[in-house]
Amino acid sequence: MDIQIISLPKIEDRRGNLSVIEGDTIPFDIKRVYYVYDIPSGAERGGHAHKNLQQFLVALSGSFDVILNNGKQKSTVTLNKPNVGLLIKPGIWRELANFSSGAVCLVVASDVYIEEDYIRNLKEFKRFIKIIDK
Ligand code: TYD
Numbered sequence: 001m002d003i004q005i006i007s008l009p010k011i012e013d014r015r016g017n018l019s020v021i022e023g024d025t026i027p028f029d030i031k032r033v034y035y036v037y038d039i040p041s042g043a044e045r046g047g048h049a050h051k052n053l054q055q056f057l058v059a060l061s062g063s064f065d066v067i068l069n070n071g072k073q074k075s076t077v078t079l080n081k082p083n084v085g086l087l088i089k090p091g092i093w094r095e096l097a098n099f100s101s102g103a104v105c106l107v108v109a110s111d112v113y114i115e116e117d118y119i120r121n122l123k124e125f126k127r128f129i130k131i132i133d134k
Helices: 122-133
Strands: 003-007 032-036 045-050 055-061 064-069 074-079 084-088 093-097 104-109
Touching: 003 074, 055 074, 064 084, 074 084
Parallel strands: none
Antiparallel strands: 003 084, 032 104, 045 093, 055 084, 055 104, 064 074, 064 093
């Protein structure tokens, strides 16, 4: 599975901790940052894959599960630390679930928002996987 857990630097201080994502921390140039918050109990997000986009997810607050499927394997990663992120390469179906109360999901992305980059149904995803596996 083309994913990677990446630890971020944590600069500890009596005044609070600080983590940073810069330069070589992640293997792409950052084009966009967005975050999902105020997530109601029981809600799920994601439910799509990307053709080209790379994303790096961090639980800035609270926790949630990222359920991943590359067409061959499934895997679940729990994010619950502001200094640990999950890199997701293209061609991986992801669902975000089990958000704790107050959870904030930061997403750092390799490109701007392009609706055509989304694969939003599983049938299309399976077709896409077959094409890129050839
Ligand atoms: P969506 O990608 O479905 O959210 P998630 O994957 O987190 O469940 O996006 C929800 C809506 O927000 C959709 O109408 C598109 C819009 N949107 C933007 O306008 N810009 C963005 O950068 C993102 C990620 C979404």
